[in-house]
Amino acid sequence: xxxxxxxxxxxxxxxxxxxxxxxxxxxxxxxxxxxxxxxxxxxxxxxxxxxxxxxxxxxxxxxxxxxxxxxxxxxxxxxx
Numbered sequence: 001x002x003x004x005x006x007x008x009x010x011x012x013x014x015x016x017x018x019x020x021x022x023x024x025x026x027x028x029x030x031x032x033x034x035x036x037x038x039x040x041x042x043x044x045x046x047x048x049x050x051x052x053x054x055x056x057x058x059x060x061x062x063x064x065x066x067x068x069x070x071x072x073x074x075x076x077x078x079x080x
Contacts, residue, residue: 010060018053022046 020026030045037044 007060011057014053014056014060018049021049021053 027042027045030042032041034041039047
């Protein structure tokens with residue numbers, strides 16, 4: 001697979017997005033004393049972003065469906 005393939009570009013973009021979202025300045029925005037579903041806001045943010053990145057990575061890493069191979073000629077078709 002060449003380096004410039006769309007899959008590699010998508011995976012690279014998701015890596016950089018994850019690096020940005022899990023870095024200090026962004027994390028400090030969610031360090032508040034707010035509770036969501038019984039979790040502090042920071043923990044809810046971490047698990048939510050982590051889950052979304054895993055989902056996006058799974059979608060980006062999927063292989064495209066392979067086209068079916070053409071039917072091979074059968075032996076009986078040679079003599080018709």
